[in-house]
Amino acid sequence: MSPSLVIEGLLKDFGPVPALDGRMVRVLNGISLTANPGSVTTLLGSNGAGKSTTLACAQGLLRPDGGKISLLGEDPYGASPALRSRVGVMLQDGGLPPSLRPIPLLRHVTSLYQRPADINALIERLGINEFSNTSIRRLSGGQKQRVALAAALAGNPEVIFLDEPSAGLDPQSRQVVFDLITELRDAGLCIVLTTHLMEDAQRLSDYVYIIDDGINVAQGTVAELTARATHESTAQAVTFSADPALELPELAGHLLLLEHAPGQYRLEGVREANDLASLTAWWARESILPQSLSMQPRSLEDVFLEIADKGNDVN
Amino acid sequence: MSTNTQAASGTSNAVSTFKRIMLQGRYETLAMIRNGEQLVIAVVLPLMALFGLVFTDLLKNVAARPIDAAVPGVLALCVVSTAFTGQGIATGFDRRYGVMRYLSTTPVGRTGLIYGKVMAVLVVLSMQTIVIGGVGFIMGWQPALGGIAWAILILILGAAAFTALGLLIAGTVRPEATLAITNLAWVLLAGVGGILFPSTSVPAFIQPIINVLPSAALGDSLRAALISGTASGTGILILLAWTLIAGFAATRWFKWN
Numbered sequence: 001m002s003p004s005l006v007i008e009g010l011l012k013d014f015g016p017v018p019a020l021d022g023r024m025v026r027v028l029n030g031i032s033l034t035a036n037p038g039s040v041t042t043l044l045g046s047n048g049a050g051k052s053t054t055l056a057c058a059q060g061l062l063r064p065d066g067g068k069i070s071l072l073g074e075d076p077y078g079a080s081p082a083l084r085s086r087v088g089v090m091l092q093d094g095g096l097p098p099s100l101r102p103i104p105l106l107r108h109v110t111s112l113y114q115r116p117a118d119i120n121a122l123i124e125r126l127g128i129n130e131f132s133n134t135s136i137r138r139l140s141g142g143q144k145q146r147v148a149l150a151a152a153l154a155g156n157p158e159v160i161f162l163d164e165p166s167a168g169l170d171p172q173s174r175q176v177v178f179d180l181i182t183e184l185r186d187a188g189l190c191i192v193l194t195t196h197l198m199e200d201a202q203r204l205s206d207y208v209y210i211i212d213d214g215i216n217v218a219q220g221t222v223a224e225l226t227a228r229a230t231h232e233s234t235a236q237a238v239t240f241s242a243d244p245a246l247e248l249p250e251l252a253g254h255l256l257l258l259e260h261a262p263g264q265y266r267l268e269g270v271r272e273a274n275d276l277a278s279l280t281a282w283w284a285r286e287s288i289l290p291q292s293l294s295m296q297p298r299s300l301e302d303v304f305l306e307i308a309d310k311g312n313d314v315n
Numbered sequence: 316m317s318t319n320t321q322a323a324s325g326t327s328n329a330v331s332t333f334k335r336i337m338l339q340g341r342y343e344t345l346a347m348i349r350n351g352e353q354l355v356i357a358v359v360l361p362l363m364a365l366f367g368l369v370f371t372d373l374l375k376n377v378a379a380r381p382i383d384a385a386v387p388g389v390l391a392l393c394v395v396s397t398a399f400t401g402q403g404i405a406t407g408f409d410r411r412y413g414v415m416r417y418l419s420t421t422p423v424g425r426t427g428l429i430y431g432k433v434m435a436v437l438v439v440l441s442m443q444t445i446v447i448g449g450v451g452f453i454m455g456w457q458p459a460l461g462g463i464a465w466a467i468l469i470l471i472l473g474a475a476a477f478t479a480l481g482l483l484i485a486g487t488v489r490p491e492a493t494l495a496i497t498n499l500a501w502v503l504l505a506g507v508g509g510i511l512f513p514s515t516s517v518p519a520f521i522q523p524i525i526n527v528l529p530s531a532a533l534g535d536s537l538r539a540a541l542i543s544g545t546a547s548g549t550g551i552l553i554l555l556a557w558t559l560i561a562g563f564a565a566t567r568w569f570k571w572n
């Protein structure tokens with residue numbers, strides 16, 4: 001199985017920027033990634049990290065200043081209609097004509113393909129009928145997202161690019177959209193999406209690239225990324241509630257016990273069983289039986305924050 | 316689910332280039348005539364101009380009768396309003412809303428977008444020509460029959476030149492600026508740019524400038540063709556030159572987002 005998308009050492013400069021004496025700003029600084037069929041590949045990063053610019057280059061909307069992109073074996077910049085017909089795109093701002101109503105637009109887009117998707121099924125599935133008499137201009141953000149997703153899928157693509165697909169979606173449509181993405185993945189599509197929401201990345205992705213400052217700084221499956229973090233310096237936090245009058249104990253230097261609200265405690269920096277033992281020993285001494293106790297598994301967010309912190313330290 | 320049952324990977328899923336352009340042309344045409352304000356610009360204002368020119372003596376001595384002098388100018392006005400003002404404004408806002416960006420990722424592509432717009436301009440212009448010509452006939456218009464083929468050629472060339480100019484402006488400045496520039500240009504060109512009135516009617520010192528404008532080439536050549544049946548080689552060359560220069564500049568500097 002060959003990858004649908006391969007990006008190697010992607011460079012992109014914007015500018016010249018007048019505020020910087022007319023200098024260029026490097027927004028992509030060597031992004032490399034691979035996306036496979038039957039898999040959701042996520043670009044995770046904060047706003048301005050370069051996710052959308054990477055997608056725009058991969059979609060052929062921007063000409064890279066360096067590096068290589070192969071999308072279904074072709075250079076996407078100035079690609080043939082044949083290549084474009086195999087790729088579906090959902091832009092962050094939608095790019096839908098405001099004066100049209102959703103269904104005429106979807107019908108027009110569908111007519112451009114020899115083997116289109118069943119657009120009526122998509123319209124039904126994404127609940128577009130509910131607002132089919134409203135012009136796109138007057139739709140809510142989440143409704144526009146659903147129309148844009150249907151448009152991206154209208155041509156029955158082999159690869160879909162989804163730029164922030166869950167932006168503006170209410171919890172219910174989010175579920176519908178996420179289920180659809182997972183089904184399309186299972187049907188063998190290569191799905192490339194961007195998000196700045198850890199939760200979405202964690203829920204949807206088979207493989208995650210963490211993008212920071214124009215380069216991918218970490219990559220792996222969600223499990224790999226979170227496991228990696230546990231083995232490294234980041235540790236788990238234990239929260240518990242107990243009598244607010246307690247005097248806090250002396251604990252090992254890497255542990256930090258905080259009372260973040262009266263009677264609400266949080267022990268940060270737990271790495272190994274001994275760290276927990278020192279906490280429970282203190283409870284035994286003081287006859288504390290916590291009313292509640294929880295330990296948070298590492299989330300992608302912790303990994304992300306850790307990596308972003310490291311980046312900031314270097315800067 | 317049923318959306319992905321026919322995935323035939325590796326082969327093009329796009330309809331033929333011809334069909335794409337026709338479909339996009341239909342889409343753009345409907346977009347152009349759907350808006351009420353477009354209808355005002357496309358039909359109501361040209362008809363008002365026609366009546367204004369016929370029922371006043373603004374076009375004395377241009378042709379045997381005012382209607383014969385008025386129809387060619389009003390057709391030229393239609394070219395500017397449809398190809399330049401209407402299409403420029405629509406393209407400017409399409410660019411603002413990312414519509415050009417989105418459609419260029421579909422099989423339509425950039426080529427399909429441009430040809431679709433050109434097709435829409437030609438379709439709308441044909442409809443305007445039929446309406447203006449029809450009303451003109453009712454009002455007694457008698458065009459020089461020998462010039463009709465030339466007039467059609469000039470209308471098409473004029474549409475090409477003004478479409479290229481409209482795209483150049485819409486593709487390089489903000490849509491609000493496009494709106495202001497193309498509307499202002501429309502009024503100015505209609506009045507003193509050789510569209511409604513012969514370029515010889517403007518003060519002599521600005522005539523050298525007016526004479527090389529695409530508007531004067533369009534208006535004067537249409538009047539020459541439809542009033543006296545003569546072909547204006549100079550006018551045709553000027554329109555061709557504007558089409559090539561603006562077309563090249565638009566290709567070079569058009570920003571898709």
